[in-house]
Amino acid sequence: MPWLEIKDPYKIWISEIILQQTRVAQGWDYYLRFIEKFPSIDILAFAKEDEVLKVWEGLGYYTRARNLLKAAKIIFKDHNAIFPKDYEKILALPGIGPYTAAAISSFAYGLPYPVLDGNVLRVISRYTANDQDILSSKTKKIIENYLNELMQEVKDPAIFNQAIMNFGAMQCTPRNPGCESCQMSKHCMAFKEGLVEQIPFKLKKVKKKVRTLNFIDLIDNRGNRLINKRTEKDIWMGLYQFLLLESNIKFSILEIEETIISNEIKTKGKLTLVKQNEYRHELTHQTIKGKIFTVRCKEIINAGPKMIKTNSLSGYPFPKLLDLYLQDNHDNYDK
Ligand code: SF4
Known part of the structure; x- marks a missing residue:
């Protein structure tokens, strides 16, 4: 592995967390980007969650990134920004299980943990x-x-x-x-x-659960669109998404209208379904079918979710399947 010679516990920690669910070939680029953006514990401790998730975007299992941030804050506050040297203290940090604690303890400090x-x-x-x-x-x-x-x-x-x-x-x-x-x-x-x-x-293995997530990417003639942050304890917590209805029913313009109304969003002009895209995302215990409906209207006049301009989309972290959708459908979307 490329980081075999590393003795810095911070770097070992980041690399081990990235590699928990990721192949080395894919994880290496993310590791380099992460270390470049957050070269030390104190810099990471003061980062915003959105910034950390943005660097993590596409890597999946986003709880890992949120836990890195939580742990960095704890190390900064409780350990004077110095990575703890004691196995039990390392194990007590968020997102660190026995495997990672043993890897950091043995690789960085030579402690006898398998x-x-x-x-x-x-x-x-x-x-x-x-x-x-x-x-x-x-x-x-x-x-x-x-x-x-x-x-x-x-x-x-x-x-x-x-x-x-x-x-x-x-x-x-x-x-x-x-x-x-x-x-x-x-x-x-x-x-x-x-x-x-x-x-x-x-x-x-038990059979994987299949979930169908219907996203509505509502855009008005002024280039406004709606996004909201996922706050529930579920996959992709902390990332952004379009209006969502999780359902296996077949989605037509009628269901789209109902979803928009039930989210207390008012629009002017006729709703037109412009396009439908579908992406799959495989997780350990579930398969996510993401259907994304691109819908246009004259004007969005009242919105509970966040209203943003198309050109600011790239400033928000999205789950991989929405990121792919944006890359495929919007020329000025730059990951
Ligand atoms: S440890 Fe045993 S199973 Fe593994 S390669 Fe050697 S002989 Fe084969």
Whole structure:
């Protein structure tokens, strides 16, 4: 990984949070942009949420960005803007779980905490022939305890953690692991018992929920349009959107009119449906079908949501599917 040599806990923290749900190839650019915009904890601590979300735009799982900001404020206030060196204090920060706390503690400070990412779980579950559901917290705890014991004899926890992660990524791979050339094969229980193909074992996934979000991008002849901030505890909290009705019913101009009226928005002139776009967004537990209806009217005269001009759209953070819609449909929209 490009940030392997980094010892700065702030940078390790940012990189680990970005990589929680993101591939390295995609995350690296975001990491560089984030560090350029917010090079230190004190600068991040005084950033506005919209600014942080704007840099995060398109990366998904936006709670991560909001938690970074919350944690930076706590570090600034409670730890004199110095990243804590104690595992428990790191773990107490918003958005930091045992994996990230262990990564920061071992990579930045050389503390003996094992990191439990997918690679490590696979290697140890095979090495110990643990054939229980690898995603269950019970199995993870067993593996963590096993590693904690090993850690007591390790001289350099950062190298140990890095080595086992790399071993999982390069030798003990999910498919076709290199068992024949593996230096661990003599002691690997899964190899000895012929269980390599069956481990790690995963219980079948539950079917994903499908949600249909109907957005109405209402534009008047003066270039005004309506956006509002998502404030509910749901995906994309803190990002902006157009008028929304979540429903699986087929949307026509009638449903569009009803949604506009029920949001207490008054318009002048006939409502015309100009275009309909559809984008899909896959999350871990749900599939989002985003239908965006571009609707024109003569004048928006009364609006509860925020009324903005088209040329200021790029100053607001939007969920990825709305961002794609704006990029596809508006020449002057610049991400
Ligand atoms: S022998 Fe195969 S399964 Fe066991 S640690 Fe080596 S690569 Fe992984």
